Amino acid sequence: MxxxxxxxxxxxxxxxxxxxxxLLPAAPEDxxxxxxxxxxxxxxxxxxxxxxxxxxxxxxxxxxxxxPVYRKLDVVARAGLRQGxxxxxxxGAESEPASRKDEMLLRLAPNLVLDGLQxxxxxxxxxxxxxxxHYAPGPQILRALAERASRGLDRLGVTVTQAPPRFLAxxxxxxVNRLGGGPALPTFQPPRVTERGLGGAPTLVQNxxxxxxxxxxxxxxxxxxRAVGTGDEPGSMLTTIYRxxxxxxxxxxxxxxxxxxLLGAIxxxxxxxxxxxxxxxxxxxxxxxxxxxxxxxxxxxLARFGAAAGAGVLAALPSDRCGLTETARVTGYLAAESxxxxxxxxxxLPRIAAALAELAGFKGPGHRRRTVADLERWSGLVEGRxxxxxxDGTVRFVRSALTTFAPEIARHARGQCSATERRPYLPxxxxxxxxxxxxx
Amino acid sequence: xxxxxxxxxxxxxGHGVCAELLPELVTLDEWGYPIIDPRPVPPALDRDAxxxxxxxxxxxxxxxxxxxxxxxx
Numbered sequence: 066m067x068x069x070x071x072x073x074x075x076x077x078x079x080x081x082x083x084x085x086x087x088l089l090p091a092a093p094e095d096x097x098x099x100x101x102x103x104x105x106x107x108x109x110x111x112x113x114x115x116x117x118x119x120x121x122x123x124x125x126x127x128x129x130x131x132x133p134v135y136r137k138l139d140v141v142a143r144a145g146l147r148q149g150x151x152x153x154x155x156x157g158a159e160s161e162p163a164s165r166k167d168e169m170l171l172r173l174a175p176n177l178v179l180d181g182l183q184x185x186x187x188x189x190x191x192x193x194x195x196x197x198x199h200y201a202p203g204p205q206i207l208r209a210l211a212e213r214a215s216r217g218l219d220r221l222g223v224t225v226t227q228a229p230p231r232f233l234a235x236x237x238x239x240x241v242n243r244l245g246g247g248p249a250l251p252t253f254q255p256p257r258v259t260e261r262g263l264g265g266a267p268t269l270v271q272n273x274x275x276x277x278x279x280x281x282x283x284x285x286x287x288x289x290x291r292a293v294g295t296g297d298e299p300g301s302m303l304t305t306i307y308r309x310x311x312x313x314x315x316x317x318x319x320x321x322x323x324x325x326x327l328l329g330a331i332x333x334x335x336x337x338x339x340x341x342x343x344x345x346x347x348x349x350x351x352x353x354x355x356x357x358x359x360x361x362x363x364x365x366x367l368a369r370f371g372a373a374a375g376a377g378v379l380a381a382l383p384s385d386r387c388g389l390t391e392t393a394r395v396t397g398y399l400a401a402e403s404x405x406x407x408x409x410x411x412x413x414l415p416r417i418a419a420a421l422a423e424l425a426g427f428k429g430p431g432h433r434r435r436t437v438a439d440l441e442r443w444s445g446l447v448e449g450r451x452x453x454x455x456x457d458g459t460v461r462f463v464r465s466a467l468t469t470f471a472p473e474i475a476r477h478a479r480g481q482c483s484a485t486e487r488r489p490y491l492p493x494x495x496x497x498x499x500x501x502x503x504x505x
Numbered sequence: 506x507x508x509x510x511x512x513x514x515x516x517x518x519g520h521g522v523c524a525e526l527l528p529e530l531v532t533l534d535e536w537g538y539p540i541i542d543p544r545p546v547p548p549a550l551d552r553d554a555x556x557x558x559x560x561x562x563x564x565x566x567x568x569x570x571x572x573x574x575x576x577x578x
Contacts, residue, residue: 253513255569407514408538446534452515 128272158235181276345375348458
């Protein structure tokens, strides 16, 4: 089939223009609508063809780590025996409680994700395909799976597995453990799951949004993909945006978009002003505004502030809230979400969380200095010492808060708090802290 | 071939034997878990490093060829 796209004439031959949104239709699309828009799954006839296209496109993982997709595809394509078992997994666990973009994508465009899953399977020569979700599959997903199965569109049947609603359940090694019937807990690497994953088989785990992009690259080619984004970080990404005046808002943004265009004016009268931005979710980074007001949604720009786009969670903290209190609350959650497997994380995170809670309370100035020193020391002690990146991400979040909210920490030491609104702002899962047995 | 010491933090339960046998490369944090020198094991300590690996009660300590970027831990 031709991959040429007439970008100048929307409609007709150019079914899919290069602009945005690329991934999210206005309303859920069933198989009929999906086929009308995109045509059939563009199988490439032999394994490996798509890998070169994905490399040229420069697609990176949209689950948070931004790892080059072609490299994982390539390792799995080459791994194992020619006729042996190989596994691909569409990861929709989206275990970050503030992220809602994968859920939205699976609701609106399930067939695009399932196309991507089949195409990735073809590219690496997989014998088995899985869809991994942290909730029971919704009607759109079930319908898409049923419609595709009844028309025989898919080369591999898709097994759906439900993950526990835990922060680490979407971590690659935890996914493989859960699919193998065990708890959704991370394991130590090496070996990487791309070499020895599910049941010892080479396993490709890709975020569902990544697979949707892949399905479009297979249709329209790398040049089309690179028509938006930056030269080094092409394409678009889904973001979950929290602004003072709105609830969670899912938006597909070109990589490189100014954060101010997504998060709103920092002193907008409509929202009463914003004091800081959180970029990259709860393993992400607080940025003070207006210092960071010129930053753009790409890792080259964000790296100057020690930040990364992660899975696209962006939050604007209103001026009437306390950033220290918000950080303490989220860190308490992150500490409770430690798998408790690694000594430094098991010991360090609860101490870090308790120290932050103490700072967010009202203690004397001498006490504050010691608590901040403890926080800095413990942060250094847990960093890089877990089997997964949970301690590293938590420490990134905490350290950025110590810098960004330093004036607020000083205020609390004097027994004051600048917040006039005390309701929690950043979303956390409802209910009691999770228990040990909740990993399956 | 240069090698790095690496600890599997899931298997490690903080017995501290490694820090006793190889204090040049392993110290313990305030909770008793090993902090490993990320640099390749110098030849002079090769023997001691192997002893520490063999002595770990949970088999958490390993010597890996240096192609993997070493992490402290």
